[in-house]
Amino acid sequence: MLPEIPMVFILLGLVAYTVLAGADFGAGFWTLAAGGGQASRTATRDHARHAMGPVWEANHVWLIFVLVICWTAYPVAFGSIASTLAVPLFVAAVGIILRGAAYVLRPQLRDARAIESLFALSSILTPFALGTVVGAIASGRVPVGNAKGDPFTSWLNPTSLMIGTLAIATSAYLAAVYLAADAERLGERELERDFRSRAMWAGVVTGALALAGLLVVRVDAPSLWAGFVSGAGLVMVIVSGAAGLATLVLVRRRRYGSARLSAALAVAAIVAGWGVAQRPAFLPGLTIEQAAAGRSTLMAVVVSVAIGAVVLIPSLVLLFGLFLRGHLDEAHEPQAPAPDTRPVSGAQRLRPVAAFAAVSFLIGVAFTLFGDEGWAFTIGVAGLVTCAGSTFFLAVTLPQD
Amino acid sequence: MSVTAWASCLVTAAGTPIPPAEQEYLFLARQMQALSLAVHIPLVCFGVAFPVMVLYSEWRYLRTGDVMYRALARRWSKVMLALFAVGVVTGTILSFELGLLWPNFMASFGNVFGLGFALEGFSFFIEAIFIAIYVYGWDRLPPRLHLLCGIPVAIAGVAGSLFVIAVNGWMNHPSGFTLRDGRAVAADPWNALFGNPFFWHEWVHMYFAAFMVAGFLLAGAYAWGRSRGRWGRYERLALTIALTTAAVAAPLQPVIGDWAGREVARLQPVKLAAMEGLGPTTSGAPLHFFGWYNGSEVIYGIAIPDLLSLLAFHDPAATVQGLDTVPVADRPPVNTVRFAFQAMVGIGSLLALLSVIYLYVRFRHRRLPTSRWFYRAVVAAGPLAVVALIAGWITTEVGRQPWVVYHVMRTSQAVTGARGIPIGYGTLIVVYLCLAVALAWLLHRLSRIPLDPDLDVDLDGQADHAS
Ligand code: HDD
Numbered sequence: 001m002l003p004e005i006p007m008v009f010i011l012l013g014l015v016a017y018t019v020l021a022g023a024d025f026g027a028g029f030w031t032l033a034a035g036g037g038q039a040s041r042t043a044t045r046d047h048a049r050h051a052m053g054p055v056w057e058a059n060h061v062w063l064i065f066v067l068v069i070c071w072t073a074y075p076v077a078f079g080s081i082a083s084t085l086a087v088p089l090f091v092a093a094v095g096i097i098l099r100g101a102a103y104v105l106r107p108q109l110r111d112a113r114a115i116e117s118l119f120a121l122s123s124i125l126t127p128f129a130l131g132t133v134v135g136a137i138a139s140g141r142v143p144v145g146n147a148k149g150d151p152f153t154s155w156l157n158p159t160s161l162m163i164g165t166l167a168i169a170t171s172a173y174l175a176a177v178y179l180a181a182d183a184e185r186l187g188e189r190e191l192e193r194d195f196r197s198r199a200m201w202a203g204v205v206t207g208a209l210a211l212a213g214l215l216v217v218r219v220d221a222p223s224l225w226a227g228f229v230s231g232a233g234l235v236m237v238i239v240s241g242a243a244g245l246a247t248l249v250l251v252r253r254r255r256y257g258s259a260r261l262s263a264a265l266a267v268a269a270i271v272a273g274w275g276v277a278q279r280p281a282f283l284p285g286l287t288i289e290q291a292a293a294g295r296s297t298l299m300a301v302v303v304s305v306a307i308g309a310v311v312l313i314p315s316l317v318l319l320f321g322l323f324l325r326g327h328l329d330e331a332h333e334p335q336a337p338a339p340d341t342r343p344v345s346g347a348q349r350l351r352p353v354a355a356f357a358a359v360s361f362l363i364g365v366a367f368t369l370f371g372d373e374g375w376a377f378t379i380g381v382a383g384l385v386t387c388a389g390s391t392f393f394l395a396v397t398l399p400q401d
Numbered sequence: 402m403s404v405t406a407w408a409s410c411l412v413t414a415a416g417t418p419i420p421p422a423e424q425e426y427l428f429l430a431r432q433m434q435a436l437s438l439a440v441h442i443p444l445v446c447f448g449v450a451f452p453v454m455v456l457y458s459e460w461r462y463l464r465t466g467d468v469m470y471r472a473l474a475r476r477w478s479k480v481m482l483a484l485f486a487v488g489v490v491t492g493t494i495l496s497f498e499l500g501l502l503w504p505n506f507m508a509s510f511g512n513v514f515g516l517g518f519a520l521e522g523f524s525f526f527i528e529a530i531f532i533a534i535y536v537y538g539w540d541r542l543p544p545r546l547h548l549l550c551g552i553p554v555a556i557a558g559v560a561g562s563l564f565v566i567a568v569n570g571w572m573n574h575p576s577g578f579t580l581r582d583g584r585a586v587a588a589d590p591w592n593a594l595f596g597n598p599f600f601w602h603e604w605v606h607m608y609f610a611a612f613m614v615a616g617f618l619l620a621g622a623y624a625w626g627r628s629r630g631r632w633g634r635y636e637r638l639a640l641t642i643a644l645t646t647a648a649v650a651a652p653l654q655p656v657i658g659d660w661a662g663r664e665v666a667r668l669q670p671v672k673l674a675a676m677e678g679l680g681p682t683t684s685g686a687p688l689h690f691f692g693w694y695n696g697s698e699v700i701y702g703i704a705i706p707d708l709l710s711l712l713a714f715h716d717p718a719a720t721v722q723g724l725d726t727v728p729v730a731d732r733p734p735v736n737t738v739r740f741a742f743q744a745m746v747g748i749g750s751l752l753a754l755l756s757v758i759y760l761y762v763r764f765r766h767r768r769l770p771t772s773r774w775f776y777r778a779v780v781a782a783g784p785l786a787v788v789a790l791i792a793g794w795i796t797t798e799v800g801r802q803p804w805v806v807y808h809v810m811r812t813s814q815a816v817t818g819a820r821g822i823p824i825g826y827g828t829l830i831v832v833y834l835c836l837a838v839a840l841a842w843l844l845h846r847l848s849r850i851p852l853d854p855d856l857d858v859d860l861d862g863q864a865d866h867a868s
Pocket residue numbers: 602603604606607610611613614654655656657658659661662663665745746747748749750752786787789790791792793794795796797
């Protein structure tokens with residue numbers, strides 16, 4: 001039981017990353033494929049570009065989450081995966097840097113083609129590379145050991161290529177749904193219509209790819225296929241297919257909110273299906289149970305994820321609540337009124353602060369220099385920090401002549 | 402059984418779970434790791450220190466109603482977001498690299514220290530979420546709520562650096578596990594990470610360093626602007642806040658450095674010997690400034706008798722362990738470590754002096770210094786602080802060699818067997834160079850956005866802003 005809980009976290013993180021960051025990647029895709037709609041290319045690009053600004057960093061952290069849980073809870077598997085699949089992982093990493101750079105630069109560079117293409121290309125490259133990694137693991141091509149697998153065929157093979165492509169298609173689809181919803185919120189009729197039809201098309205393509213993918217798996221990874229067509233694996237495949245069809249209907253009816261939920265369900269179901277189909281193996285010859293770290297490490301992971309979730313979930317709800325309701329759009333409204341202010345008569349209150357700074361300086365220096373045990377250093381550091389803080393306060397509030 | 406005893410078992414039983422591959426790329430892998438860290442760490446100094454400065458400005462605005470503070474906080478928060486984003490992607494590279502370059506290290510010990518990164522992941526989540534709300538929410542949220550939303554960003558900066566340095570402290574002073582077949586079993590991650598005597602000084606020292614780096618670099622930008630005639634009230638205010646941030650940290654940094662040095666003397670005597678180039682074990686050991694370690698002693702240096710013993714153990718007669726207590730194969734590259742250490746201490750002393758001068762003038766004469774040389778020194782202080790930062794990490798990391806986990810796993814056992822590291826290294830250099838150029842361009846550009854015209858400022862200093 002316990003050895004599998006971190007795997008559940010990993011799969012959940014993977015779903016969140018696919019659904020949330022996937023939509024960011026897809027927005028990049030649509031800046032490349034901006035033609036063919038009623039709205040102009042520039043308007044389309046601007047729309048795709050503005051959409052993700054505030055949330056992409058938070059969405060990106062899901063990837064970090066997956067990595068750190070994997071290396072903490074299943075260290076040997078992580079080492080094997082990272083060394084055999086060094087090439088696609090490196091490509092993904094470079095794609096991530098380029099995308100981050102493009103995000104940072106774009107607000108200042110409205111129409112620079114180079115940045116725009118860089119952004120679009122890295123938005124396609126990264127999900128593709130990460131998809132091939134998933135494919136390599138799913139098709140059992142990562143043996144246990146330091147770079148024991150083939151550096152190229154491990155990720156250049158039918159299953160990997162298929163999952164890589166599917167990752168791009170899913171991203172494009174998720175982004176189109178989101179962008180249509182966002183256009184509706186902004187009252188941009190043309191953009192909304194464009195992205196709605198893009199979403200329909202992308203949805204159909206994604207569905208077709210997924211079906212084709214199953215056939216690829218059947219030939220290329222028979223044991224995975226066996227897991228997909230029996231028991232819980234089969235249920236998950238069916239759920240995913242049904243949810244996928246439902247999103248198409250919902251998008252058609254312009255019920256974008258529900259469409260996004262059902263799209264997330266489709267992704268979640270197929271990821272869960274993968275987990276079930278592959279269980280109990282993690283890598284060939286290594287079960288999840290064998291790969292798992294010891295009990296206290298696993299407990300530590302579970303406890304910290306539980307505590308983390310308590311902080312994280314409300315924060316995420318707050319962020320997406322503000323974001324989806326447009327509270328984080330660029331504002332063109334008058335600024336918030338200045339608060340009631342009290343004139344500060346700094347000068348009189350400075351003397352006690354100065355005394356305080358001096359005392360904490362003496363305490364801090366004495367305890368840090370002459371301490372040799374934990375408690376002494378604690379007092380010393382507290383003294384140094386309060387000294388720094390109060391001196392800062394003094395130096396910046398002191399009136400200047 | 403002690404960790405050190407296990408270490409000898411490990412060396413004989415070459416049975417790591419993933420056996421070490423050929424070592425041809427070890428050196429490149431180390432360079433690659435060092436390069437990526439050297440790019441990431443100066444950036445995250447801003448992640449640690451900038452939120453505090455921005456929040457302070459906004460808080461002053463709420464207290465005094467002086468819109469200048471608001472303008473400052475707003476403009477800085479844009480820069481903060483840009484630097485944060487670059488910090489995020491460079492940090493992601495580091496996470497990938499841990500697996501790509503050191504798979505054996507991860508495979509053998511991920512279960513012990515991985516928790517630190519998991520916790521760090523959560524603090525990044527919080528940071529990313531609230532930095533977005535803060536920066537994009539300027540005009541949308543009520544002022545007080547807006548300020549509140551900035552506080553988690555500052556806290557997450559502290560927590561994030563704490564967790565990652567806990568990992569580094571563990572690598573330097575590993576504990577909390579049993580070694581079997583070269584792999585950690587029975588790991589107790591909480592104890593290993595946070596019950597570790599080596600990490601507290603690293604964290605506090607790094608935290609102060611972050612304020613110095615961010616403060617001096619930022620102040621340097623305004624000091625440079627001053628020489629170009631940009632010296633309105635806005636600039637003076639910005640410089641005061643940034644420079645004060647750095648100046649209150651710099652004079653205290655040597656005190657913390659002394660603590661760090663004593664911990665190193667206690668727990669990693671070989672590193673201390675390398676920092677000083679001390680060949681034989683000596684009582685009343687001298688300290689050398691400059692000079693060169695020729696394999697047994699420091700030549701051409703200026704020796705100060707007993708000083709090393711005094712500094713390391715606060716006792717001029719204390720015995721300091723020399724490099725010859727361990728076989729040659731177990732010694733770090735002495736000159737690298739020594740040079741880096743001296744650079745850090747030298748720069749640290751100069752910056753402390755500069756800060757004391759600044760604080761003296763500020764308090765004594767209640768104004769900013771006026772000397773042109775002072776502002777030139779401030780311009781230089783930013784890059785120097787970065788050099789000290791990197792030099793400090795070189796001292797710590799190279800001084801730990803040849804171990805990746807001190808006395809437990811050699812770096813050569815950790816490295817990947819994958820080929821193609823030269824290609825990866827080359828690519829990474831190109832990417833980082835482009836990133837640096839892009840970032841420099843962006844910061845320049847952001848600094849040229851004119852201030853809000855309706856700010857009531859003394860217009861003299863503003864003339865240049867219209868450009
Ligand atoms: C602005 C940066 C800066 C400045 C001015 C200083 N340091 Fe430092 N130092 C660091 C930035 C740094 C660092 C980069 O943050 C390190 C690397 C690892 C660590 O914990 O902090 C470090 C490490 C480090 C170590 C090794 C600790 C270890 O291996 O765990 C020692 C002994 C010192 N420092 C001592 C000093 C002294 C005596 C200074 C007096 C002037 C000083 N440092 C100034």
